Amino acid sequence: MSPHKEPQMPESLMKDPNEIRDVVICGGGTAGWMAAALFAVHMPGARVRLIESEEIGTIGVGESTIPPFLGLIANLGINEQDFIQKTQASFKLGIRFENWLTRRHSYFHPFGQIGAAIEGNDFYHCWLKARLEGHDSALQDFAPASVMAAEGRFMLPQKAPRTPIASANYALHVDAKLVAQYLRSHAEKFGAIRTEGLIETVNQAPNGNVRSLVLKSGEEISGDLFVDCTGFRALLIGKTLGVEYESWADQLLCNRAVVCQTENVGEPAPYTLAQAQDYGWRWRIPLQHRSGNGYVFCKDYISDDEATATLLSQVEGKVVAGPMIVPFTTGIRKQVWSKNVLSLGLASGFIEPLESTAIHLVYRTLDFFFRYFPDKSFNPALQADFNRRIYNDYDEIKDFIILHYCVTQRDDTEFWRRVKSDPIPDSLRAKLDVFRASGALRETGPEELFRQPSWYSVLEGMGVRPYRYNFLTDRLDSAQLHHLLNEVKPQLQSFVQTLPALSDFLRTYCPADPMTSSTAHFAAE
Numbered sequence: 351m352s353p354h355k356e357p358q359m360p361e362s363l364m365k366d367p368n369e370i371r372d373v374v375i376c377g378g379g380t381a382g383w384m385a386a387a388l389f390a391v392h393m394p395g396a397r398v399r400l401i402e403s404e405e406i407g408t409i410g411v412g413e414s415t416i417p418p419f420l421g422l423i424a425n426l427g428i429n430e431q432d433f434i435q436k437t438q439a440s441f442k443l444g445i446r447f448e449n450w451l452t453r454r455h456s457y458f459h460p461f462g463q464i465g466a467a468i469e470g471n472d473f474y475h476c477w478l479k480a481r482l483e484g485h486d487s488a489l490q491d492f493a494p495a496s497v498m499a500a501e502g503r504f505m506l507p508q509k510a511p512r513t514p515i516a517s518a519n520y521a522l523h524v525d526a527k528l529v530a531q532y533l534r535s536h537a538e539k540f541g542a543i544r545t546e547g548l549i550e551t552v553n554q555a556p557n558g559n560v561r562s563l564v565l566k567s568g569e570e571i572s573g574d575l576f577v578d579c580t581g582f583r584a585l586l587i588g589k590t591l592g593v594e595y596e597s598w599a600d601q602l603l604c605n606r607a608v609v610c611q612t613e614n615v616g617e618p619a620p621y622t623l624a625q626a627q628d629y630g631w632r633w634r635i636p637l638q639h640r641s642g643n644g645y646v647f648c649k650d651y652i653s654d655d656e657a658t659a660t661l662l663s664q665v666e667g668k669v670v671a672g673p674m675i676v677p678f679t680t681g682i683r684k685q686v687w688s689k690n691v692l693s694l695g696l697a698s699g700f701i702e703p704l705e706s707t708a709i710h711l712v713y714r715t716l717d718f719f720f721r722y723f724p725d726k727s728f729n730p731a732l733q734a735d736f737n738r739r740i741y742n743d744y745d746e747i748k749d750f751i752i753l754h755y756c757v758t759q760r761d762d763t764e765f766w767r768r769v770k771s772d773p774i775p776d777s778l779r780a781k782l783d784v785f786r787a788s789g790a791l792r793e794t795g796p797e798e799l800f801r802q803p804s805w806y807s808v809l810e811g812m813g814v815r816p817y818r819y820n821f822l823t824d825r826l827d828s829a830q831l832h833h834l835l836n837e838v839k840p841q842l843q844s845f846v847q848t849l850p851a852l853s854d855f856l857r858t859y860c861p862a863d864p865m866t867s868s869t870a871h872f873a874a875e
């Protein structure tokens with residue numbers, strides 16, 4: 351990838367009058383600037399413009415990511431270390447779930463692998479066989495990311511090849527506002543143009559395509575492709591084109607969040623905390639300079655004031671921004687791409703952030719859009735297949751999130767009694783049935799986001815085990831299997847003890863840039 355923007359339009363683009371050359375991105379939150387950066391970097395011949403309104407601001411949440419986010423950073427040619435320093439980011443090895451199965455129970459969903467196949471047998475089944483034969487290890491004893499997280503230690507797995515942590519993976523906790531700023535400067539370096547202004551009118555062509563936008567200043571901006579990143583407002587995809595929103599509110603009960611930012615107390619932990627509450631769950635996302643916090647809840651059972659009081663009574667550290675209430679409806683646009691409008695981020699859909707998937711879905715949607723890249727005819731066959739593909743991604747994530755709730759043993763509040771008795775999607779029911787019967791994981795597609803280690807972690811964490819392990823595992827000699835597990839577990843433990851504490855690693859490898867200190871405020875403040 352060339353580090354500099356080509357001033358000339360490539361010949362191929364100049365030759366094809368139907369080629370998209372003018373991309374207009376509405377909204378400058380995380381989604382908008384991710385889009386601007388990707389379009390500017392990958393379409394050097396196109397004009398990429400982004401319009402955002404400081405009057406409205408950005409939502410300012412969305413700070414826990416998953417490993418593919420680092421793929422985005424690399425895809426944009428950004429140096430990861432520099433990005434971490436300038437966004438006050440910290441490392442995330444997974445999510446610690448507290449009080450989900452029962453009160454006072456916890457489990458960890460790590461990034462990366464859990465153990466390694468033994469003589470071609472899936473590690474999970476080997477471990478299960480050993481467990482049933484009396485071995486007293488936990489599944490997560492063999493997940494390098496879980497062991498590092500439990501010890502508060504960190505090392506980049508790629509810097510430790512051929513060690514017991516080589517198969518771990520990681521993501522970042524980031525400051526949402528600083529990420530937008532960073533991506534903005536990167537996009538601008540590649541020629542993206544930012545216009546400050548409030549979009550007041552959207553003009554459509556006779557075929558329904560968006561033709562131009564008129565700003566409060568009177569300026570009119572036209573384009574070939576419009577990318578709707580206007581957040582929950584969904585100005586183009588919803589208000590203008592009238593694409594309906596498919597609500598999944600009956601499948602996931604939470605519909606509001608109260609959020610606040612706090613000063614750090616102690617050193618940041620290398621994981622996101624997701625702690626179940628009486629009527630939802632609370633998150634804590636530690637960055638280098640502060641922590642993000644929120645309580646995701648269902649308004650049928652608890653008022654905004656009560657949820658706010660609960661959150662404020664549980665956060666550690668002085669509150670530096672918020673509290674702010676964020677209402678949401680879980681679901682997805684029936685067409686994420688319609689006519690000449692591609693919607694991204696909150697404009698396209700939202701699933702509660704229990705597995706930190708929203709920013710990933712922005713990248714995923716853009717990645718797929720580039721694979722299906724249209725010309726100005728906006729071929730409906732492309733759109734239909736693209737929309738089907740993105741819908742499947744949302745659907746897969748929704749099932750995985752429902753799993754965290756539906757198998758709970760909690761029945762201490764009306765909320766928990768309801769989540770465990772409500773019907774679950776057929777696809778999840780089938781997955782659970784197959785798993786319980788055989789330990790096999792029914793795949794929903796070739797490019798699933800959540801792979802076997804994720805499902806095993808949450809299923810085991812929530813007390814769901816198959817009735818039997820796979821019979822092929824019986825080819826392994828039990829004594830040898832136990833011996834191997836007895837060797838591997840302490841090897842990993844003692845290796846992790848040699849690693850630096852997360853805070854020491856941050857200080858030496860990527861200390862936060864003092865020039866980018868605080869962004870402690872929300873849009874509504």
Ligand SMILES: Cc1cc2nc3c(=O)[nH]c(=O)nc-3n(C[C@H](O)[C@H](O)[C@H](O)COP(=O)(O)OP(=O)(O)OC[C@H]3O[C@@H](n4cnc5c(N)ncnc54)[C@H](O)[C@@H]3O)c2cc1C
Pocket residue numbers: 376377378379380381382401402403404406407408409410411412413414415526547548549550579580581582583585607609644676678694695696697703706707708709710
């Ligand atoms: C409670 C909560 C917690 C979340 N936690 C996570 C998480 O941990 N991990 C994760 O991956 N995701 C999370 N998300 C999702 C994440 O916040 C979003 O996916 C991400 O921030 C993208 O938001 P956005 O850019 O779509 O919207 P916004 O940040 O709301 O940006 C909208 C933009 O549109 C502009 N705009 C709107 N209307 C107009 C107009 N008329 N004229 C001009 N400009 C306009 C605004 O000014 C703004 O720039 C969370 C979301 C919520 C609600």
